[in-house]
Amino acid sequence: MDDISTGTLSGILITLLFISAFFSSSETGMMSLNRYRLRHLAQNHHKSATRVEKLLSRPDRLIGLILIGNNLVNILASAIATLIAIRLFGDYGVAIATVALTVVVLIFAEVTPKTLAALYPERVAFPASFILKPLMVLLYPAVWTINAISNGLLALFRINPHGGEETAISSEELRTIVNEAGALIPRRHQDMLVSILDLEKVTVDDIMVPRNEIYGIDVTQDWKTISRRLLQSPHTKVLLYRDNIDDALGFIHARDALRLLAKEEFSKPTLMRAVREVYFIPEATPLNVQLVKFQRNKERIGLIVDEYGDIQGLVTLDDILEEIVGDFTTTISPTLSDEIKPQDDGSYLIEGSASIRDINKELGWQLPNDGPRSLNGLILEYLEEIPQANIGLRLAGYPIEILEVENNMVKLVRVLPHYYQS
Structure with a gap:
């Protein structure tokens, strides 16, 4: 390099610093990307996202490529800076070059580009992928060799280089994501999503109608009393029982009762034939499980029983849905319950x-x-x-x-x- 002028060496040094800044920002940008947003963009055929996702599928190779490029550039920059300093300052040039280059690299090739990439990872990582992808092909032998040596060292400590932590998130982490979504998700929708996540923490016992509040009809009563209670029922489905609720016979739907009335066949025997079988639910069943069971069994109402078979209460599909969307009311303003x-x-x-x-x-x-x-x-x-x-x-x-x-x-x-x- 003795034949190269100091001005030319200075230009090469500045170029190397820019290249070092590129590799530093690329590393931080790639590792700071939101993997779920990246996956969403890739699934929607975003070309840059697809390219970045492919590079990140083997992070050991990507990091190896970036570090090879960064270290080569920094070492070459150090050599050139030392040569320039010796020409300018003689024997003191080595010390001056070491201190000056350390400060310059830290500020302009490390801290500043990495901070920028951490703040705007997509703006840095997506354009960088245009250069990193062909570099991966060009330097693949060197990357493969270095990764093989590195993975071998990890294996000595019984560490699997391909067995990192799962990227799946827990329900608690998902709840945090939903709550911090801000204006991206309307508050009403956030509440509904969190309520869905909370279904696994709530059981049917928490939302059931207690047995002493279940509206039912004792079929041992006279027909006039039965008819009156049917007409006065505030619900579309009424429980029929014999003597006490533990001897439940089934539910009668108001629609079935009206059909019998229209045909003038409204009597106790015909009413009993229209009764629908009781669907029983074990106590302490989580709401997310019961919601699936309601769907699978095509049921909308059930009686909750304890370990002895005694009826503890009643729960409906609407009760579970209200846990998700809130109470069904005729007004959109929030109101307290009647209790x-x-x-x-x-x-x-x-x-x-x-x-x-x-x-x-x-x-x-x-x-x-x-x-x-x-x-x-x-x-x-x-x-x-x-x-x-x-x-x-x-x-x-x-x-x-x-x-x-x-x-x-x-x-x-x-x-x-x-x-x-x-």
Whole structure:
């Protein structure tokens, strides 16, 4: 290089620094890409994304290629910088070149391009793939040799170079992605997606209608009473039972009852023949499992039974769907359930049968829900006895006044506002 002028060497050095910056930014850009977005773009036939995805399919080879190029360029740049410095400063040139080139490489060929690539990975990685792909073909023998040696060293430590962590994400990670989607996904859709993910954490026991609230008809009653209860039913499907709910016979659909009435064949025998078989659901069944079972068995309603076969409650397909999309109402504005009534003083009148999970969900409270499922059950567990009316207690930090007790159950309570908590 003695025949090459200092100006020419300086131009070569600057060019090498640009090439080093290219390799540094390419490495960071490639590794910073959102793999799921990249896969989505590749599936939609985005040419650059397809090319990058192919390069990233073997990250060991890609990293090997980039490091070979980067190190060759940096070593050559170091040699040229030293030669220039010796010409200019004599014996002190080596020290000056070492310090100066270190600062220049760090700023202009490492930190700055890598920071830029980390901020805009697609803008860096996609154009870089045009150069990296042919370079991979050109330098493949060198890349293969270096990777073989590197993988052999890893094997000595019993590390499988191709057995990295799975790229699949867990439900918790997916929940975080959905919550942080911001304006990319409307808030309403975010809530629905998170609710779907939460189905595996919620069981049919959490959303069921308790057995004491199931609207049913005892077929041992006289026909006039049966007819009246059918006409007064608030539901399209009514449970028929003999003497008590545990001896359930099946469900009668209002449509079937009207058809019998239209044919003037409305009597107890014809009603019993129109009964549809009961579909039973084991307690503690997760909602995501039950949703699939409803679909597979073409059912929309079922009775929940415990390990002894006793009926604990009732759940419908609509109940599960409401867990995903929210309550079906005639207004789009959010409203509290009928069991929760806000008062002018900021307190809430809540029925004892209200679900703790629903209370926490609607009011943003944190009542303990790892035990009893109803507010009545939670109060009885805390007091360890059936209370009298007009007594107060503080439960999980919430001041509660018991207003009504009926049939050994807390019927109605008043809960003071959350800002009264200590």
